[in-house]
Amino acid sequence: MIRLIPGELVIVKSVDRLCPLTRSGVDMENIYPTEFLNSLMFQGLPNHEINLKIGCPIILLRNINQAAGLCNGTRLTVTKIQTRIIEAKVITGTNVGEVVSIPRIEMTPTDTKWPFTIKRRQFPIKVCFAMTINKSQGQTFEKVGVYLPKPIFSHGQLYVSVSRVTSHKGLRISIVTNNAEGVGSRKTKNVVYREMFSNF
Numbered sequence: 001m002i003r004l005i006p007g008e009l010v011i012v013k014s015v016d017r018l019c020p021l022t023r024s025g026v027d028m029e030n031i032y033p034t035e036f037l038n039s040l041m042f043q044g045l046p047n048h049e050i051n052l053k054i055g056c057p058i059i060l061l062r063n064i065n066q067a068a069g070l071c072n073g074t075r076l077t078v079t080k081i082q083t084r085i086i087e088a089k090v091i092t093g094t095n096v097g098e099v100v101s102i103p104r105i106e107m108t109p110t111d112t113k114w115p116f117t118i119k120r121r122q123f124p125i126k127v128c129f130a131m132t133i134n135k136s137q138g139q140t141f142e143k144v145g146v147y148l149p150k151p152i153f154s155h156g157q158l159y160v161s162v163s164r165v166t167s168h169k170g171l172r173i174s175i176v177t178n179n180a181e182g183v184g185s186r187k188t189k190n191v192v193y194r195e196m197f198s199n200f
Helices: 034-039 157-162
Strands: 010-013 015-018 049-052 057-060 075-081 085-090 099-103 105-107 118-122 125-127 144-148 171-175
Touching: 015 034, 049 125, 075 099, 144 157
Parallel strands: 144 171
Antiparallel strands: 010 049, 015 118, 057 075, 057 125, 075 085, 085 099, 105 118
C-alpha cells in the first residue's frame, strides 16, 4: 500500500510487455526492450507514467462497470491511491458522489504501426482538467469554459459544447483566432449541414 501525505505527488508506472503471439521467431525482447516499450504512447491507452495527487480530476478510458456508471468518459476525483487500486469519487453521470475502486487492467492498443502487440497493465485513466467536445457528450456541468483557438470544424460541435452547461450564467467561451489579415478575431463558424433546413 502507498502511504500518502496530502498534496504529495505519486507517479504510477505501468508494466509493459510484448504479447507472445507476435514474436515470430525473432528475439523481440532484445530488439524492443522494456525501456523502449515504456516510452511509447498510444491513443486510447494511458501512458506508462501517470502523475496523481489526492483530489486530482481523472477520466476513465475504458468501460469497467456500466451498471455502476463506470464507463469510458466518466470523470472522477482521486480519494486514495494504492498499489493495485485507486479509489475515486464520481463527479459526473447518475452516480455522482459515489466512491468507487478502479483496478489496474491489461490493455492493448487497437491501432498501431509497430510490428508487435504490446500489453500494458495500468490504471485505465488519464488526468483530466479539461476534455474534448466529443468526450463531453452526454455530460452536464454547472460551469463550462469552451476554448476555441480554431473554428469549430464539425457539424453540431458548437451545439454540444454550449449545451453541456446547466445555466447560461455558467458558460464562458474564449475565441481568439487569427483571420486572413493575421488580426485576432472573436468569431467562429458554426458548421451546419444545409440539408437540415430542407424540410422547414
